[in-house]
Amino acid sequence: MENQQPKQPRIGKFIDPLTDWGFRRLFGQEPNKEILIEFLNDLFQGEKHIIDLTYAPNEYDGDDVTDKRVIFDLHCRGDNGEYFIVEMQRIRQDHFKDRVLFYVSRLIQRLLRKGRETNSYKLPEVYLIGILEFTMDAVVTDRYFHDIILMDKHTYKPFYNKLGFKFLELTNFVMEEDDLLTDMDRWMYLLKHMSTLDKVPTFLDKRAFQLIFKISEVAKLKKEERMAYEASLKAKWDTQNAFDSVRREGKEEGKEEAGYQFVKNLIVKLGLTNEQAAEVAEVSIDFVEKVRADLQKKDK
Numbered sequence: 001m002e003n004q005q006p007k008q009p010r011i012g013k014f015i016d017p018l019t020d021w022g023f024r025r026l027f028g029q030e031p032n033k034e035i036l037i038e039f040l041n042d043l044f045q046g047e048k049h050i051i052d053l054t055y056a057p058n059e060y061d062g063d064d065v066t067d068k069r070v071i072f073d074l075h076c077r078g079d080n081g082e083y084f085i086v087e088m089q090r091i092r093q094d095h096f097k098d099r100v101l102f103y104v105s106r107l108i109q110r111l112l113r114k115g116r117e118t119n120s121y122k123l124p125e126v127y128l129i130g131i132l133e134f135t136m137d138a139v140v141t142d143r144y145f146h147d148i149i150l151m152d153k154h155t156y157k158p159f160y161n162k163l164g165f166k167f168l169e170l171t172n173f174v175m176e177e178d179d180l181l182t183d184m185d186r187w188m189y190l191l192k193h194m195s196t197l198d199k200v201p202t203f204l205d206k207r208a209f210q211l212i213f214k215i216s217e218v219a220k221l222k223k224e225e226r227m228a229y230e231a232s233l234k235a236k237w238d239t240q241n242a243f244d245s246v247r248r249e250g251k252e253e254g255k256e257e258a259g260y261q262f263v264k265n266l267i268v269k270l271g272l273t274n275e276q277a278a279e280v281a282e283v284s285i286d287f288v289e290k291v292r293a294d295l296q297k298k299d300k
Contacts, residue, residue, distance in 0.1 A: 013217065014197055015195070016194070016233060018090060018133060020236075021229050022233075036086075037050050053084075072086075082127065083107060084127050085129070104163070104165075111126075125162040128164075129165075129166045130167040136167060146165075146167040149161065175189065
């Protein structure tokens with residue numbers, strides 16, 4: 001029996017903030033940066049108070065051409081000199097924790113200027129915020145917010161207070177409207193449910209929330225914006241379908257064959273480069289090149 005094409009979800013009244021384009025529109029626009037400022041202030045819950053921020057470069061190369069390049073979803077600097085990396089991750093990856101540590105390490109490396117004659121290693125504060133549509137630990141499903149720092153295992157005192165990770169697991173967030181107590185709860189609800197809402201909920205009356213809905217009505221997007229959003233939305237759906245397909249095939253076939261099919265989907269359906277496909281699938285560039293070569297042979 002032929003495989004049926006998965007049915008694509010409908011396009012809602014408001015943009016999906018968990019698409020690449022939607023995420024950048026909500027949190028990555030200079031004219032509306034108060035949205036990101038409010039989000040970070042609510043996330044840090046009084047630990048920090050950000051008045052202003054500046055968007056910083058999203059891409060950093062290594063010291064030479066052989067070093068792995070990192071591309072942040074969002075990168076900014078607060079008015080107190082601290083740096084924030086905001087990552088949105090839809091699909092669970094085997095080495096996700098390694099990846100975020102690598103990203104932070106690359107930023108810290110670049111913040112130490114080369115050629116300094118002093119031995120000063122003083123660094124600014126660096127935080128990585130991850131908005132996740134999966135659980136980092138399949139065993140722990142009753143928590144949706146993880147606040148992580150370096151600390152002494154015996155005294156439980158912070159060892160270093162200028163590096164932190166904050167992860168929001170949308171999958172574990174199950175609160176309904178009547179359960180929402182804090183602004184952070186409301187942010188979580190908005191991120192998870194915004195694309196399915198037909199009207200602005202009355203309990204999301206904060207100025208930042210109102211601004212989000214104002215700039216997010218699909219019907220009011222310009223033609224070019226609508227096209228870019230729909231392309232981003234389709235990429236999200238296709239990626240999810242590809243991963244779901246791999247999961248199904250993995251139960252029926254060997255791991256290597258399933259991996260081959262996964263990389264094939266990334267190349268054919270999503271048009272990823274060899275480097276991008278290797279990073280997403282957590283395989284070597286050589287393996288991706290082999291898959292692409294096989295596909296090219298079949299096309300001849």
